[in-house]
Amino acid sequence: MKNTNENVNQKVKLDDVANEAGVSKTTVSRVLNNRGYISEKTRKKVHEAMELLNYHPNEIARSLFINKTFIIGLIFPTTNNPFYGQLIFHLENISEALGYKVLLCNSEGREDKEKSYLEMLQRHQVDGIIAGSHNRGILEYDNPQLPLVGIDRYLSENTPVVSSDNYDGGKKATQLLIDKGCKKIIHINGSPSLETPANLRREAYEDVMKENQCYPQSYVIGENVIETIFNENPNIDGIFASDDLIASSVMKEAKRRNINIPADLKVIGYDGSEITRMLLPELSTIQQPVKEIADLAVQLLLKQINGETESKIEWKLPVKLIESETT
Amino acid sequence: MKNTNENVNQKVKLDDVANEAGVSKTTVSRVLNNRGYISEKTRKKVHEAMELLNYHPNEIARSLFINKTFIIGLIFPTTNNPFYGQLIFHLENISEALGYKVLLCNSEGREDKEKSYLEMLQRHQVDGIIAGSHNRGILEYDNPQLPLVGIDRYLSENTPVVSSDNYDGGKKATQLLIDKGCKKIIHINGSPSLETPANLRREAYEDVMKENQCYPQSYVIGENVIETIFNENPNIDGIFASDDLIASSVMKEAKRRNINIPADLKVIGYDGSEITRMLLPELSTIQQPVKEIADLAVQLLLKQINGETESKIEWKLPVKLIESETT
DNA sequence: GACAACATGTCAACCGGTTGACATGTTTAA
DNA sequence: TTAAACATGTCAACCGGTTGACATGTTGTC
Structure with missing residues (x-):
């Protein structure tokens, strides 16, 4: 007493x-x-x-009894990237506002890490997972009876996917280059073997090119790819990079070769995250509505957690063309 | 059966x-x-x-009994920043390798958020916290009997702080500008009211300036500060910004005013994170050993968690001058 | 042949809250 | 006056593992 x-x-x-x-x-x-x-x-x-x-x-004791942790697992390649950094910031922010905490998992795009993270999250009884990383199949295989939402990644037949309107983004980017008079436009993207809606950027690129009687040509990003592109295509005058970091590498290489942007070569990227806009404002880009994507993803996850049903699987949010000095 | x-x-x-x-x-x-x-x-x-x-x-059940969660709380302003994004990436990476998971908290530098996160982490029985955010005092006041490590932030008398060698960094930066012939050098930093070792950057700046018979003048970053600096100091020829983002804003403003860098104005930043190096390679900067900082912080935290004692409180890791085109 | 080491089982307490059932007593409103 | 609503207490089961105590039986080895 x-x-x-x-x-x-x-x-x-x-x-x-x-x-x-x-x-x-x-x-x-x-x-x-x-x-x-x-x-x-x-x-x-x-x-x-x-x-x-x-x-x-003691939340642990409480969680055990009520069989709920109010924790969400986030599986993404890395926080060390302007787009993911911003996305994860918003995901955490929104979750926090709704009473959920966030376990952070940097998969580095590695299948083994993703798998072990998934296992770990299940052991920790997270209430749900938002993932934007790697292959379809893994999550499907383990088939956790867990609320799940993908961002720019198909995880399984029935998991909702939130992404920007990649096709429209790809169309806008390609069309801009064409409108600016580019004749020889090349697209650079990530590995197309990943099953991601981001592949639609390339599809749109190809469609628009064909519509304009141009020959579409894509390169997959990798060691020395940019040098190769310049070497193999001396008459290149437009590049649509599927993300801003790639675009920045292109700009660097162009500078090294004394190719003038935008006079001789026009470049447009994709993502338009805050940090890129700040550090590289001259780059034209397609901006994703990062906060809205995060918002929707959390909302869809919570719906699942609360047992509400939602039949719509694919969600596309509008992108915005930001025209700057490189086009 | x-x-x-x-x-x-x-x-x-x-x-x-x-x-x-x-x-x-x-x-x-x-x-x-x-x-x-x-x-x-x-x-x-x-x-x-x-x-x-x-x-x-079920880890929850296990945690309850063994009274240990293998979770570390990370409190930082935001992942939407090249430096913190990279730092958090490494912190998570290293923790994961050692069997710990990571609860992410974006404090946005707000005292109230930091406080409620701290409370939340305690409820969730985290094994320790690594924080790089906001004021001394808060954590001290609550005095959680929790293993704690600060990164670039003093949290209380006895919590270890890991940081780059800020004084040496400030010295190197200022000295470089002087060696390049700058006469009127201005320093821009964050709020000096925060008790952080990062203030040593400014101290070093002031010391070096005085040693060279120059008058040190610092501005605190904020709305329109950069414009003000240019307006108030028409004869300025060197700027040492206490982080790269500020430096990039300086560069942007200089461009707007048709001030040629480095001919008329030399600029040097601080941090040198991967993303900044990639997007803004022309910026000279002082690079922090981010991975080493993360490594040491986790190591010091685990020592505390395991009950080992360590009397050293302040840890400084060497910085590296990266000279590029802006100086 | 005996004793240690190996292999497994049963049982119950425990970690720190939550919850339902039930009891008792006090206010409040009709 | 009396029933309903309010206020609090006791007790025990429960969440899903972990652990120690103790029992029993099997192998291996000197």
Whole structure:
């Protein structure tokens, strides 16, 4: 009953609070969870005791019982990238506002890491996962009965995918280069073996090129690819890179070769994240609505978590063409 | 005893595995934790049962009992920043390699968010926290009996702080500008009210300036500050920005005013993160050893977690001057 | 042949909350 | 006056693992 405080050495638990406040364990729990009848006087007493003892309810114990952790797992290649950095920032932000915490997993695009993260997240009883990484199939195979949302990645037949309107983005980018008078336009993208809606950027590129009687030609990003492109295509006058980092490498190489942008070569990227806009404002790009993507992804995940159904699988959000100095 | 599989609807638990394998709960636990005597035959049986049922041990239950979660909390302003993005990537990476998971908290530099995150992390029974955000005092006040490490931030008297050698970095940067013949050098930094070792960058700047009979003048970053600097100092010929993003804004403004860099104005930044180097390679900067900082921070945290003592409080890692086109 | 080491089982307490059932007493409203 | 609503307590089961104590039986070895 008495305040036997004086630097508690062990963790304070609910029992201790009950003793301090002179009430029962059940009453404290009632105060904590706002259930049943509680008088203001008792509520105050309990809160004071909690304050005095510096009590922090053990979420682990709570989670175990209620069978819910309020944790969401995020699996993405890396935070060390302007687009993902911004996306993850918003995902965390929105989740936090809705009472969820976030376990961060940097898969580095490696299948083995992704697999072990998935396993780890299941052991940790996360309430759901948002992933934007690697191959279809892995998650499908393990078939966790877990709420799941993909960002720019197909995870399985029935998991919702949120992405920007990649086809429209690819169309806008290609069309701009053509409108600016480019004749020999090349597209550079990531590995097309990944099953991602981002491949639509290339599809749109090819369609628009053909519509304009141009021959589409794509390169997959990799070691020395950009040099190769310049070497193999001396008459190149337009490049559509499927992300801004690639575009920046293109610009660097062009500079090295004294190719003037935009006079001799026009370049457009994709993503338009805040950091890229800040550090490389001269680059024209297709901007993804990152915050909206994050918003929708969390919303769809929470729907699943709460058992609501939603039949729409593919969600596309509008992109914005940002024209700058490279076109 | 029999495989009563056929799509398990509820969560598989240890009991189910025991039944499937035809052994006792204790034996399964022994296999799982590698304790006591277990024959190869039994071990195999148990593993097969786990596979068959697609069993994932409930870490929550385990954590509750062993009183350890293997989770580390990370409190940083944002992942949407080249430096923090890279730092957080490495922190997660290293933690993962050592068997720890990471709860991500974007404080946005807000005191209230930081406070509520701290509270949340304690409820979730994290094993420790690495923070690189905001004011001293908050964490100290709450005085959590929690392993704690700061990165570039003093958190309390006795919490270790890891940072780059800020004084040396500031010295190198300023000296470079002076060596290049700058006479009127201005420093731009973040709020000096934050108690962070990063303030040493400015101290070094001031010391070097005085040593060279120059008058040191610092501005705090904020709305329109850069314009103000140019307006108030028409004869300015050198700027040392305390991070690369600020430096990039300086470059942008200089371009707008047709001030030629480096001919009329030399600029040097601080951080040298991968993304900045990639997008803005022409910027001279002081590069922090991000991976080494992350490495050391995790190491120091684990030491605390494991009850080992370490009396050294301030850790400084060497920086590297990267000279490029802006100086 | 005996004793140590190996192999496994049963049982129950425990980690720190949550919850339902039930009891008792006090207010409040009709 | 009396029933409903309010306020709190006790008790025990439960969430899903872990662990120690103790029992029993099998091998291996000197």
